[in-house]
Amino acid sequence: MSERVDTSSREPVALAPAIGQTPNRARILARLRSRPTARGAAIMLAILVAAALFAPFLAPQDPYDLAALSIFDNRLAPGAQSMDGAVYWLGTDSQGRDMLSAILYGLRISLVVGLSATAAAATIGTLMGLLAAYVGGLVETAIMRVVDFILGFPTILVALILLSAIGRGVDKVILAIVIVQWAQYARIMRGSVLVETRKEYVEAARNFAIPGWRIMLVHLLPNALAPILVVATVQVASAIMLESTLSFLGVGVPITEPSLGLLIASGFEYLLSGEYWISFFPGLALVVLVFSINLVGDRLRESIDPRRR
Numbered sequence: 001m002s003e004r005v006d007t008s009s010r011e012p013v014a015l016a017p018a019i020g021q022t023p024n025r026a027r028i029l030a031r032l033r034s035r036p037t038a039r040g041a042a043i044m045l046a047i048l049v050a051a052a053l054f055a056p057f058l059a060p061q062d063p064y065d066l067a068a069l070s071i072f073d074n075r076l077a078p079g080a081q082s083m084d085g086a087v088y089w090l091g092t093d094s095q096g097r098d099m100l101s102a103i104l105y106g107l108r109i110s111l112v113v114g115l116s117a118t119a120a121a122a123t124i125g126t127l128m129g130l131l132a133a134y135v136g137g138l139v140e141t142a143i144m145r146v147v148d149f150i151l152g153f154p155t156i157l158v159a160l161i162l163l164s165a166i167g168r169g170v171d172k173v174i175l176a177i178v179i180v181q182w183a184q185y186a187r188i189m190r191g192s193v194l195v196e197t198r199k200e201y202v203e204a205a206r207n208f209a210i211p212g213w214r215i216m217l218v219h220l221l222p223n224a225l226a227p228i229l230v231v232a233t234v235q236v237a238s239a240i241m242l243e244s245t246l247s248f249l250g251v252g253v254p255i256t257e258p259s260l261g262l263l264i265a266s267g268f269e270y271l272l273s274g275e276y277w278i279s280f281f282p283g284l285a286l287v288v289l290v291f292s293i294n295l296v297g298d299r300l301r302e303s304i305d306p307r308r309r
């Protein structure tokens with residue numbers, strides 16, 4: 001009888017330290033704001049995201065409307081005027097497409113692909129890793145062997161094979177990136193959950209006959225989620241780079257909806273002829289976008305992990 005009373009009295013104490021180990025959100029934001037590089041990267045990223053969201057209002061031309069393009073305005077230099085007097089501040093490409101408008105719309109596609117693929121891959125990988133670590137046995141073995149198989153191949157090779165089989169398109173690119181990226185989240189989540197399952201609050205929850213699904217989703221998941229959030233931030237940039245690479249190789253998004261990678265590819269053949277702007281400005285936008293995301297993710301990792309601080 002005394003053991004029963006002692007266990008119930010210790011349960012809140014066992015749960016409190018585990019929850020307290022999760023980094024405080026306000027503290028993390030304060031650390032990020034205290035770093036000038038993080039603030040600068042976050043501001044630049046916010047500008048790029050806002051430019052992509054409001055592209056229909058900011059772009060002087062709809063680059064997807066083929067009827068609005070004029071072949072007579074093709075490959076105009078930055079600052080040149082069109083036949084109707086419009087100024088192309090970043091020049092035009094070989095199809096007469098305004099590069100400023102194409103970059104703004106290309107940012108939208110790159111961000112949609114990066115965010116959607118990362119969200120889906122992180123969700124699938126987190127649940128698979130959580131299930132493998134908590135259930136164990138044959139379930140863990142089966143999931144982790146699939147993870148090892150996927151991670152054993154180069155990411156770009158798997159994505160190329162998948163897109164060659166299913167075809168081009170934004171949705172197909174997202175599907176391919178999810179397939180090649182979810183395994184990384186599963187491996188990280190499994191390791192994080194294995195550490196958490198050894199702690200007292202999990203044992204206390206089991207002693208009180210709390211259902212396994214509730215232990216996984218309510219207790220383990222919030223305490224093991226911090227590494228996933230950090231990795232997901234960096235993986236957004238990886239997904240954008242992978243999409244740009246696939247589009248550059250001609251197996252990504254269709255030519256009627258060019259992303260930054262496809263815009264770079266469309267001007268690659270004109271680099272040696274001095275018409276640098278067709279590839280240079282989309283490439284610059286891609287570099288700034290990826291660099292901003294990586295810098296924010298790196299500073300976020302430092303804010304969450306005390307060892308890196």
